Structures are given as structure tokens and as C-alpha cells.
């Protein structure tokens with residue numbers, strides 16, 4: 001993987017670390033200008049945005065970096081399934097912006113970006129403040145396509161949580177699971193590809209099963225899936241059979257898993273042209289997804305759901321000067337994950353600093369790792385390395401891999417320890 005340490009980066013960049021507009025020799029309008037620090041605004045303080053803000057300052061300490069994020073506390077989606085399983089608390093997945101401000105010199109503005117003018121290079125927040133930028137980084141995560149299935153609207157998420165953005169939704173789903181009687185049915189509706197965190201629904205089913213096994217062992221979990229196969233499927237199914245017997249039932253798209261309608265008032269799903277119905281005690285509908293609302297609204301997704309970028313730099317192919325990273329972007333073979341967003345942020349930060357210094361971008365090498373808990377002591381993982389080639393980010397053959405099938409309990413236990421280590425490492429890299 002690319003070595004992003006500041007010393008090596010600055011050596012590669014060949015500058016003193018300060019990206020000033022004077023180094024370009026002229027202002028945007030072509031006139032000579034006195035030196036001023038370049039101003040980069042980052043929209044969204046999640047996995048991608050917080051990393052980008054921090055690494056822009058590390059690569060270029062004099063740069064004026066402002067991070068705009070509405071929430072004072074960010075709850076990681078990673079670990080939110082552990083909260084649902086009763087083996088972590090909300091505080092365990094809470095991240096603050098203190099270190100970004102005090103240790104790294106990022107200006108953090110607690111607000112929502114309402115409008116972006118790509119031609120005038122301004123961002124306007126809900127407080128009505130208009131801010132100019134030289135470069136903009138967007139990492140607004142995902143939005144939901146509640147229009148995909150009739151019978152359910154976004155307002156229903158207050159009773160039928162998606163819990164696909166962590167925080168209040170995680171709390172709500174946990175409360176519903178706690179209130180559910182023993183012998184109840186938990187129905188999860190899983191989206192088709194692509195979506196945030198490919199193994200996420202199946203880790204969720206595992207963690208809920210872990211909770212049910214201890215507190216309500218007669219209960220059942222049904223996963224209605226909008227696809228025919230899923231990430232780490234063999235390993236999940238092996239673990240489910242080993243630990244939970246027949247508590248979890250997975251229904252493939254072609255076998256009734258593709259939900260065609262939801263009777264939200266009665267927590268009922270309808271598929272197979274009306275031949276298959278499930279009545280849930282707790283319904284977890286995870287809708288199909290799209291790039292974050294502000295990215296769509298700015299036209300960064302064009303006519304599609306996700307934002308196309310130059311995969312060498314993550315600069316939008318639609319609006320120059322705007323870099324889209326994380327779940328909102330189209331990033332070749334990289335899955336929509338926190339690990340991916342963190343890596344992409346560093347690529348974009350490096351590309352911006354080089355661009356401001358008048359240098360060509362470097363070809364990035366990136367990675368993704370995803371651990372999933374089946375029980376608190378049984379984890380599985382998938383890892384991949386990616387390289388930029390022929391205009392796209394592709395997987396490097398022979399690098400990475402998945403956990404072996406039929407591994408002894410000691411291996412699964414070891415991976416459960418790595419899971420926690422991964423969480424501590426990545427959150428320290430992003431917000432620490």
C-alpha cells in the first residue's frame with residue numbers, strides 16, 4: 001500500500017508541505033497574487049471526510065482546511081451491529097472531532113451544507129454562511145431510495161428502522177429487539193448491490209442471533225435478500241449452522257427474497273407476486289441506496305445514483321475542483337466501506353496537495369479489510385489490495401483473501417481480536 005507517512009509523502013511531492021496559491025503563480029482569474037493558503041472545504045465528518053481533513057493538514061500544514069459536519073458526535077456504523085447484539089454500548093462507537101481541531105488544526109464547523117455552487121466555488125450552510133473554496137472534498141455518505149418499494153416511506157423509518165446510519169436508528173432497533181417477545185420474528189430486508197458494507201446485513205443477523213440465543217432462544221431471523229449471493233456467504237453460513245442451528249433463514253431473491261411491497265402499518269412484507277408474506281415482530285428494512293443527498297443535489301451523480309470520479313484522484317468527472325470520496329463515489333472494484341473511504345480520502349488529499357503545487361497525481365495503491373463477527377469470539381474477514389490501471393481501480397491478483405473455511409475455533413477467536421484491533425486502529429487514524 002502507498003506509504004502515506006508525512007515525510008515520505010512530502011519527499012514524493014517535492015514541496016515543503018505548504019500548498020499556497022502563490023505556488024501556482026496566479027490566482028483563479030489569472031492575475032498575480034500575494035501568497036495565501038489554499039482553502040479546502042470538506043463536507044461530511046464521517047470515515048472519508050474526517051480522514052481527508054486530517055491528512056490534508058498533515059500533508060500541507062499551512063493549508064486552510066474546514067470540515068463541515070452537522071453532528072457533534074459521529075457514531076460509526078462499524079460496531080453498530082455489536083450494539084444490536086448487546087456486546088457493545090453506543091459510547092463504544094462514538095467519535096468526537098476534538099483531536100481534528102486541537103491536534104491537527106482542522107477548523108470544524110457544526111452545520112449542514114445546503115447548497116454548493118461548483119462554478120462560483122462556494123458552499124452555503126444552513127446558517128446561511130457562504131464560504132469560498134479552492135478545492136472541495138465531498139464525503140456525505142449515502143441516502144436511501146424509499147421510492148423503490150411501495151408501501152413504505154422515509155417517515156416510516158421511525159417505526160421500521162433501517163439502522164444503516166448509526167446513531168438514533170441503532171438505538172431504536174436495539175430497543176425494539178429488547179421489547180420483542182421470545183418466539184418473535186425479526187425480519188431484515190437486505191438491499192441489492194451496490195450498497196454500503198456488503199457483509200453488514202449478515203453480521204447484523206449474526207449479532208441479533210447471538211442476543212436472541214441468550215435472551216429469547218425461541219425467536220427466528222428471516223433475511224429477505226434482493227440478491228442471489230452475498231459477501232463471505234460460505235463462512236457466514238458455516239458459522240450460523242455451528243452456533244445458531246436453524247435460527248437464521250436466508251431467502252435468496254429468486255426464492256421469495258425480493259420484496260415487492262411492504263405493508264408498513266402491519267410490519268408485513270409481500271413478495272413472489274403476493275404468494276410469499278412475512279409478518280414481522282421487528283422489521284428492519286434496509287432500502288436501496290444512492291449517493292448522499294447533497295452530492296446528488298449538486299449534480300455530482302449525473303443521471304445515476306453514484307458519483308463518477310477520475311479514479312486516479314477522486315476528482316469529479318462532472319464538476320472540476322470537487323473530489324468525491326467514500327460511499328458516494330464510483331470507485332472501481334473497491335466496496336463501499338469505512339476502510340475504503342479512509343484510503344480514498346488519503347488519495348484525494350495527496351492529489352489535491354499535488355495539484356495545488358502544479359504536480360501530476362501519483363498512481364495510488366489502496367486496500368480494504370472487512371471483519372465480521374458471527375459471535376463475539378468468532379470472526380471472519382476479507383481483505384483486498386487495489387491498484388489504478390487503465391482508468392479504473394481494480395483488484396491486485398494474488399493479494400488479500402478471505403478467512404479459510406473449516407478453521408479451528410482458535411483461528412476464529414484470533415480474528416475476533418483482530419476485529420477489535422482493526423476498529424481501534426482505523427478510528428484512531430480517522431478521528432485521533
Ligand SMILES: Cc1cc2nc3c(=O)[nH]c(=O)nc-3n(C[C@H](O)[C@H](O)[C@H](O)COP(=O)(O)OP(=O)(O)OC[C@H]3O[C@@H](n4cnc5c(N)ncnc54)[C@H](O)[C@@H]3O)c2cc1C
Pocket residue numbers: 043044045046047048049068069070071074076077078079080081111112113114139140141142163164165196197200201204292293294325326327328336337338339340341369370371
Ligand atoms: C451495519 C454497518 C456495519 C459496517 N461495518 C463496517 C466495517 O466493519 N468495516 C468497514 O470498513 N465499513 C463498515 N461499514 C461501512 C461504513 O460505515 C461506510 O462505508 C463509511 O462510513 C462510509 O464513509 P463516508 O465518509 O462515505 O460516509 P459516512 O461515514 O456516513 O459519513 C458521511 C457524513 O457526512 C455528513 N453529511 C451528510 N450530508 C451532509 C451535508 N449536507 N452537510 C454536512 N455534512 C453532511 C453526515 O452527517 C456524516 O457524518 C458498515 C456500515 C454499516 C451500515
